[in-house]
Amino acid sequence: MSPDFRGPEFRPEVGGRGDGFMRSWSQEHRTLGFEGRGNGPGMVEGPRPGIGPGNLTKRKFGDEEREGRDGFERQRQQLLQYGKADGNLGGMPGASRGYMGKGEEMRAAKYMRTDEVNVGKLKHNGIDQVALKKAFLHFVKIIYDDPNQKKKYLADGKQGSLKCIACKRSKDFSDMHGLIMHVYSSDHANLIVDHLGLHKAFCILMGWNYRTPPDNSKVYQFLSAEEAAANLSDLIIWPPLVIIHNTNTGKGREGRTEGLGNRAMDNYLRDLGFQGGKSKTLYSRDGHLGITLIKFGADQSGLKEAVRLAEYFEKEKRGRNGWAHIESLNLGKDDDDSNPNLVKVDEMTREKKRIFYGYLATITDMDKLDPDTRKKSVIQSRRDWMPPK
Template sequence: MHTYCSGDASSRVHHLGLHKALCVLMGWNFSKAPDNSKAYQNLPAEEAAINQAQLIIWPPHVIVHNTSTGKGKEGRMEGFGNKTMDNRIRELGLTGGKSKSLYGREGHLGITLFKFAGDDSGLREAMRMAEYFEKINRGRKSWGRVQTRTPSKDDEKNPSLVEVDGRTGEKKRIFYGYLATVTDLDKVDMDTRKKTTIESLRELTGKK
């Protein structure tokens, strides 16, 4: 309620921006004025998801999944490092992003972030990478269908995670990627959270 009815006229625009962001995060209808006597009007799930997808992490990042390679001799998860991921992405004809592989207590998390410049050029390159994965059915929704909670040796036999080169017989991890949004803050590392903000993709691209 405070974000909507701030008494300070000079900061009202900022409060309204926060009000909109909070509503988007909660799946509420930000076009409705808050009412103490009843809860905000909830948006349909599909419309709420569309609104959330418009709030991106800035500078733009693309999250790439399935970059782990299994457990090492010491039982810790191993995966592709930054240089390897930079090379693999370049092989796909994609450029501009700087990779950062994420690690946790158990080792490699199977996630690599690609950070792009915080300007129009960086946004275009980030969107191009995300669109590449989406066009080959390896975007956000596809990853949601194939992901496994706990990596295991069975991953090597999963055709959605590993493909075999018909010519060389080499096994290669199948990458899934998408533009990082406000709903992905729990997937990125603390340092990235501290150094980024949340911006409206619709406003950045001038789309209505």
């Protein structure tokens, strides 16, 4: 889904939500909603054992509802941890499309009908869209730029009270729902755009639906793992970056980690046929970090080349998924040279060569960047520069 705030009247090719889009989206994505009609979530109309036709009764959440909520919570946590943009979040069980059962699918259809109705009522639609997007991109970077602050928001109040970073008011909020209700409903004349931009940033952080106006029913908190991942993967670091892992080569004489330098990586990419990228190797006090950033031009051609390089690694099964799998094995550093996933031995020369893994950098990768790159980078929408075909 596009992070654009615009409503159905806008062009579908740049993120508008026309009828055709909603039909295709509802067929391919699953989300969890509430059953029934009436005065609010949980109201069910129709005959039930011991209840006359047409009567309304309040449904209590039973095992099925709790199971659905638990499933969504697991998917959301996997998404927020791994930042995956496809159907399988880092190979984690239960995170793929088709996780939900038939009961959840029935609720999904009813929930999406609610979303269709509510999107036209979204408060963002009456605001200057250019200013709104600028505020959103500004605040989403602030949130991800501070790991401790991001972690506190994700804890949803379990690590202490939360504050609004748009108005910096002294009032504390006990959880993210209260904070999101504040930023969405705030009428401060000079800060409406900032608050609504922050509303979207918070919803994307939490994996919630920013297109549904928040209220105490908390329906807006239900969103498919696929769409939540798509919201994150659309937010790319700018100028475009490809992050390459496993560029270290072992320990030096003094015990410091060594690895490929900038010139060696530039030559490697040139030999593969990739142009325009400039390498930047990352170091710490202990030496080479095994990470090299490939920075491309801040324009459409630069982004296309960065995407082409990321797709090369993905086709070789050495993209984001591949590296997440390697990391999940918790391999010790001493085993690196004998690990066939990290080192390839030339059959003729017996020379050992590192196997590289790479992917396009998104908002979820901010903590992998060095301070200077992080400071000079901004966040952009990939679809603004490369609309879907």
